[in-house]
Amino acid sequence: MSQEPRERTNGESDGAAGGESDVTYEQARWSEGEAYEPLLIEKDATSVSVDSSLPDELTRDELELPAMREPEVTRHYTRLSQMNYGVDSGPIPLGSCTMKYNPRFTEDVAAHRGNRVHPLRADDDKQGILRLLYELQETLATIGGMDAVTLQPPAGAAGEFTGIQVAKAYHEANGDDRSEVIVPESAHGTNFASAAMAGYDVVELPSNDDGRVGVEALEAAVSDETALLMLTNPNTLGLFERSIEKIAELVHDAGGLLYYDGANLNSLLGKARPGDMGFDIMHFNLHKTFATPHGGGGPGQGPIGVRGDLAPFLPTPQVREGEGEGGCETYEPEHSIGRVHEFMGNWLVLVKAYAYILRHGDEGLENVSETAVLNANYLAERIEYDVPYGPFHHEFVASADSDAADVAKGMLDHGVHPPTTKWPEIVDEALMTEPTETESKARLDDLAAAFNAVAATDPETLAETPATTAARRIDQASAARTPRLSWHTLE
Numbered sequence: 001m002s003q004e005p006r007e008r009t010n011g012e013s014d015g016a017a018g019g020e021s022d023v024t025y026e027q028a029r030w031s032e033g034e035a036y037e038p039l040l041i042e043k044d045a046t047s048v049s050v051d052s053s054l055p056d057e058l059t060r061d062e063l064e065l066p067a068m069r070e071p072e073v074t075r076h077y078t079r080l081s082q083m084n085y086g087v088d089s090g091p092i093p094l095g096s097c098t099m100k101y102n103p104r105f106t107e108d109v110a111a112h113r114g115n116r117v118h119p120l121r122a123d124d125d126k127q128g129i130l131r132l133l134y135e136l137q138e139t140l141a142t143i144g145g146m147d148a149v150t151l152q153p154p155a156g157a158a159g160e161f162t163g164i165q166v167a168k169a170y171h172e173a174n175g176d177d178r179s180e181v182i183v184p185e186s187a188h189g190t191n192f193a194s195a196a197m198a199g200y201d202v203v204e205l206p207s208n209d210d211g212r213v214g215v216e217a218l219e220a221a222v223s224d225e226t227a228l229l230m231l232t233n234p235n236t237l238g239l240f241e242r243s244i245e246k247i248a249e250l251v252h253d254a255g256g257l258l259y260y261d262g263a264n265l266n267s268l269l270g271k272a273r274p275g276d277m278g279f280d281i282m283h284f285n286l287h288k289t290f291a292t293p294h295g296g297g298g299p300g301q302g303p304i305g306v307r308g309d310l311a312p313f314l315p316t317p318q319v320r321e322g323e324g325e326g327g328c329e330t331y332e333p334e335h336s337i338g339r340v341h342e343f344m345g346n347w348l349v350l351v352k353a354y355a356y357i358l359r360h361g362d363e364g365l366e367n368v369s370e371t372a373v374l375n376a377n378y379l380a381e382r383i384e385y386d387v388p389y390g391p392f393h394h395e396f397v398a399s400a401d402s403d404a405a406d407v408a409k410g411m412l413d414h415g416v417h418p419p420t421t422k423w424p425e426i427v428d429e430a431l432m433t434e435p436t437e438t439e440s441k442a443r444l445d446d447l448a449a450a451f452n453a454v455a456a457t458d459p460e461t462l463a464e465t466p467a468t469t470a471a472r473r474i475d476q477a478s479a480a481r482t483p484r485l486s487w488h489t490l491e
């Protein structure tokens, strides 16, 4: 590790947020020359020798795994974690992603040994687990204003795909052949992808001047080919779709269904329900709204809720209360679309979400959305970038006057994670910012200070940032297209 002394003055801010950021923050780095922590195999190339009582013809002499002592392995991973930035290091205001801090008590609940039951055991042997699944199902239905919920889809995008399959099965059962799904231009990319994967033609709906769905544009787009309109509310600009009742009426009158992308539920929790707005199907991103760790590949969980007449099409198995003695049982809905995941999905994510909901209770969940909305609006007021729309719910989209990617890189040097950049495309050089309810006023001031320090930095200097991170500017295109995920590929 570099031996240079580091300065770190990341204390409570003292109202300096309007102007300068006095925070310097440096990540651990291996050395000036080599940018990375050596791989285990590079530190010690001996392989694991195999000593086994199995017949010789069934075993190998060596495994291509580095043979290391436990302290070396532990130190390796700890050093890697010090080169990283996570929500346990500081705020991550990535708009749309809802990167709230994940409270530790849910980990304790998930670690309880009662959760370790083989999923193939008979229903009678896992009554506690079925009870939890049933109660979570019912609780989510209440929160969303839906009649039935399946917990099975493993992510929001998988929930979208499942919801579209349910809508398709419903239309087909009604002898109704429809070919189109309408998606607003500001929607998340997964909405377009899920609809296309399900075999629908995607009709893109332009936004109004105020950043919302235009009723006239919708009137022109909707027809007897419309299977579904996918919408998130508030939308990705953080704006509430005020015409939602009119929108629902237009889609329903044309025989279509209304799908709610639940990624923004953090702004409505305990205040308003998608079902009451006229939505027929929705997904919940448990890993966003109900705080389980996500990013870096998951796991998450994306249950969907539906209105009553769509329930027979939900994936199998479902859980319900059985006859007598208050026990629970699994069953297959009458016209089920089948399975979308093995067993019930990522079970421990469900446990954490359930624990999170119970710990908060009704008032606590309301407080989550109130604070999320307050925090976003406070931060939007404090930053010096132009914020073209409003008023906001739980997130806002600012416009960088220079390259939004440079702004993001510059913010890294101030010890905070940057917002989502360049999306939604309706805003030039978008900085889509969602501080979430878990950040204190002091941390919001840090974020504002970082935004404002970068806004005051000239573009040439900004183009050279970040200077304090473990990795500087990486080749993002290659990292995404030709990732080298195994040490084999380095050889």
Ligand SMILES: *Cc1c(COP(=O)(O)O)cnc(C)c1O
Pocket (backbone or CB within 6 Å): 096, 097, 155, 156, 157, 158, 188, 190, 191, 232, 236, 261, 263, 264, 285, 300, 302
């Ligand atoms: C995150 C997100 C999704 C997709 O959810 P995943 O759980 O990441 O698959 C869909 N829509 C919006 C608006 C999102 O923010």
